[in-house]
Amino acid sequence: MRSGLNRRYGEERLPRYTSYPTAPYFSESITQHTYRQWLAGIPRDKTVSLYLHIPFCQSMCWYCGCNTTIVRRHEPVAEYLAALSQEIEMVTDHIGQRLKVGAVHFGGGTPTIMTPDQFSDLMTVLRRKFDFLPGAEIAIEIDPRRLTPEMARALGANGVTRASLGVQSFDPAVQQAVNRIQSFEDTAAVTEGLRAAGINSINFDLIYGLPHQTVASCFDTVQKCMQLRPDRFAVFGYAHIPTFKKHQRKIEETALPDGEQRHLQTNMIAHCLTNAGYRQIGLDHFALPADSLTTAQAAGHLHRNFQGYTTDDSDILIGFGASAIGRLEQGYVQNEVAPLTYRTQIGNGNLPTRKGYALSDDDRLRADIIERIMCDFHVDLQQACARHGTRPETVLRSADRLDMLIADGIVRLEGPVLSVADDTRHLVRSVAAAFDAYLGTSGPVYSRAV
Numbered sequence: 464m465r466s467g468l469n470r471r472y473g474e475e476r477l478p479r480y481t482s483y484p485t486a487p488y489f490s491e492s493i494t495q496h497t498y499r500q501w502l503a504g505i506p507r508d509k510t511v512s513l514y515l516h517i518p519f520c521q522s523m524c525w526y527c528g529c530n531t532t533i534v535r536r537h538e539p540v541a542e543y544l545a546a547l548s549q550e551i552e553m554v555t556d557h558i559g560q561r562l563k564v565g566a567v568h569f570g571g572g573t574p575t576i577m578t579p580d581q582f583s584d585l586m587t588v589l590r591r592k593f594d595f596l597p598g599a600e601i602a603i604e605i606d607p608r609r610l611t612p613e614m615a616r617a618l619g620a621n622g623v624t625r626a627s628l629g630v631q632s633f634d635p636a637v638q639q640a641v642n643r644i645q646s647f648e649d650t651a652a653v654t655e656g657l658r659a660a661g662i663n664s665i666n667f668d669l670i671y672g673l674p675h676q677t678v679a680s681c682f683d684t685v686q687k688c689m690q691l692r693p694d695r696f697a698v699f700g701y702a703h704i705p706t707f708k709k710h711q712r713k714i715e716e717t718a719l720p721d722g723e724q725r726h727l728q729t730n731m732i733a734h735c736l737t738n739a740g741y742r743q744i745g746l747d748h749f750a751l752p753a754d755s756l757t758t759a760q761a762a763g764h765l766h767r768n769f770q771g772y773t774t775d776d777s778d779i780l781i782g783f784g785a786s787a788i789g790r791l792e793q794g795y796v797q798n799e800v801a802p803l804t805y806r807t808q809i810g811n812g813n814l815p816t817r818k819g820y821a822l823s824d825d826d827r828l829r830a831d832i833i834e835r836i837m838c839d840f841h842v843d844l845q846q847a848c849a850r851h852g853t854r855p856e857t858v859l860r861s862a863d864r865l866d867m868l869i870a871d872g873i874v875r876l877e878g879p880v881l882s883v884a885d886d887t888r889h890l891v892r893s894v895a896a897a898f899d900a901y902l903g904t905s906g907p908v909y910s911r912a913v
Contacts, residue, residue: 473722477892481769483830484901493819501791502557512566512777516784517574524643525713530786531572546809548588555592564593566775569603579617586621600624607653608645619660626657627666634680637673647687654691665693671728672701674718681728685735696749748772765838794821833895845879864897
């Protein structure tokens with residue numbers, strides 16, 4: 464990488480652009496009344512996606528940036544799942560039709576904190592209220608330390624097609640520093656159990672930039688992971704935001720790698736994975752050549768949503784559960800964050816909508832451009848603007864950062880085609896930010912660009 468660019472751009476705090484505009488700009492002006500109208504307006508021929516948030520864990524990983532609550536008893540989980548089923552009933556009543564579903568994602572927290580029977584019951588509710596298409600993807604996030612053989616079999620029996628396992632790091636010093644002790648042997652046993660249950664797509668999540676993490680320890684973790692040959696990897700940089708996530712204050716800041724070390728760690732992980740036959744997908748995903756992510760990227764059909772890079776091309780995502788975010792044609796909606804407040808709203812017969820965002824035509828244009836940059840590392844501005852009935856000058860006039868990015872050789876603008884240079888693709892969030900009309904207009908804190 465050319466000298467100085469990582470120092471100039473890599474330390475910036477920027478969105479990951481899993482949505483645009485990003486969640487800090489959501490407003491309480493979007494109410495449950497708004498959401499009811501949006502739900503009723505979903506066209507009958509639409510295929511939608513579903514997201515279900517399970518906001519509970521049995522212990523806190525100190526690096527965690529998710530909305531989750533630590534529970535020692537199972538009663539709060541059972542009470543929450545009852546409210547979640549009620550929300551599904553309420554939302555589908557407002558929709559007024561049995562929509563087709565092409566993708567479902569269970570996130571957390573730890574979704575597999577549910578018992579096998581509870582998961583089966585929840586899937587029964589979903590299949591009764593929605594029309595699952597043949598081949599629908601059903602994905603779930605898993606903490607390998609907590610998954611029982613019985614739950615693995617229940618996942619397979621209920622049609623789960625992909626499991627995402629949190630690995631992060633196998634370095635004992637790193638695990639101790641982030642309060643997550645997880646052996647390679649346990650991870651291997653869970654991986655084998657999921658495959659035996661018929662779940663044929665396995666994803667591993669890794670994190671770089673953790674306390675006491677080194678290039679050598681990242682290398683060791685990747686080598687161990689590759690023994691299990693998961694179909695995909697997602698490799699994220701640790702976002703240290705202790706003012707926002709108070710449990711991160713338990714992490715010793717002096718033990719965190721600096722920006723240059725973070726860059727070396729992510730470069731080494733990418734080098735190892737691509738040498739082992741994985742294809743790099745966008746900024747931070749890797750997939751085997753036969754994986755659907757690889758096929759989608761090659762065809763220019765890759766997308767990006769709250770779960771990262773995806774083949775899901777639906778423009779409607781219905782979110783269920785505390786803090787869940789949904790996306791409809793009109794805009795975004797987010798539920799109450801606190802599980803108790805969420806349950807109270809449901810118990811009172813209300814949709815638990817907390818806030819949201821109504822998209823403008825300019826938002827849709829910029830979201831389109833940003834998604835193509837994040838997915839393809841290039842965008843034809845003429846084509847993108849034509850899809851939204853405008854001209855490239857509309858966005859180029861306000862892209863103040865773009866001249867600096869061009870001058871530094873991070874991007875090229877040849878006619879209407881904007882391309883990220885091959886050796887600066889790790890700075891793609893900085894390129895996307897050039898088209899973000901809201902960046903810097905309020906005080907949200909994001910993760911480092913690298």
